[in-house]
Amino acid sequence: MIAGLWMDRANTAELLDDPALPSEVVARAYRDLARVHRWLGNTRAILRRVRGAKSVLDIGCGQGALLREIRGKLGIDVIGFDLRPAPAAAQVRIVTGDAALDPLPRADVAIAVCFVHHLSEEELIRLIKNVSRSCPRFIILDLVRHWLPLWLFRIFVGPVVSRINREDGITSIRRAFTVQELRKVVETAVEETGARVTQTVAPLLIRQIIEICW
Numbered sequence: 001m002i003a004g005l006w007m008d009r010a011n012t013a014e015l016l017d018d019p020a021l022p023s024e025v026v027a028r029a030y031r032d033l034a035r036v037h038r039w040l041g042n043t044r045a046i047l048r049r050v051r052g053a054k055s056v057l058d059i060g061c062g063q064g065a066l067l068r069e070i071r072g073k074l075g076i077d078v079i080g081f082d083l084r085p086a087p088a089a090a091q092v093r094i095v096t097g098d099a100a101l102d103p104l105p106r107a108d109v110a111i112a113v114c115f116v117h118h119l120s121e122e123e124l125i126r127l128i129k130n131v132s133r134s135c136p137r138f139i140i141l142d143l144v145r146h147w148l149p150l151w152l153f154r155i156f157v158g159p160v161v162s163r164i165n166r167e168d169g170i171t172s173i174r175r176a177f178t179v180q181e182l183r184k185v186v187e188t189a190v191e192e193t194g195a196r197v198t199q200t201v202a203p204l205l206i207r208q209i210i211e212i213c214w
């Protein structure tokens with residue numbers, strides 16, 4: 001590690017987490033996020049991994065944009081779970097609750113996209129144990145805390161998204177786990193369960209994916 005380049009994990013709330021935000025602002029931010037996931041290849045990475053499953057649970061699903069895409073392209077049954085209540089017009093079923101604490105719907109595979117950086121290490125361990133009670137597979141896709149994706153985001157993504165997504169994108173990278181940290185927390189969570197864990201990191205550190213199979 002190069003001295004001066006290390007970033008401690010930030011503990012700053014994101015603008016989108018504010019429950020008082022007007023609904024049209026929230027809807028626009030989630031739409032923007034879905035667009036960024038398509039550009040960066042996150043959507044494709046998830047579609048490839050869930051192909052063949054009969055049902056998918058998206059934890060921290062926002063307003064369900066990725067689930068609509070999964071259902072549309074792969075014909076899989078989908079359900080979402082999020083702390084923020086779903087809008088009345090949501091086109092997929094979204095259950096409201098805290099994913100680290102509340103019982104989760106059953107599915108063949110659970111996914112969590114750009115969600116786990118919202119959690120402390122202890123909460124992430126609780127989340128993984130909670131998921132293991134209702135899904136045999138869990139795919140976590142998240143950011144990597146590192147200067148390279150931070151600067152790439154500032155230069156290429158920030159200028160073309162809304163102010164909320166621009167500021168939250170930077171906060172999210174600063175809140176994310178490093179590759180080694182995420183692996184270590186996951187290994188702790190699945191200790192003595194016999195689970196298989198695989199981790200992949202995309203070029204330029206634009207995402208990391210951990211897959212757990214129990």
Ligand SMILES: C[S@@+](CC[C@H](N)C(=O)[O-])C[C@H]1O[C@@H](n2cnc3c(N)ncnc32)[C@H](O)[C@@H]1O
Pocket residue numbers: 030033034059060061062063081082083084097098099100112113114115118
């Ligand atoms: C950055 S957004 C990502 C939304 C979506 N996965 C995407 O990538 O477009 C994180 C989501 O996690 C949700 N969230 C945060 N803490 C949560 C918790 N403890 N349980 C369930 N959802 C939570 C937030 O409400 C928000 O919708």
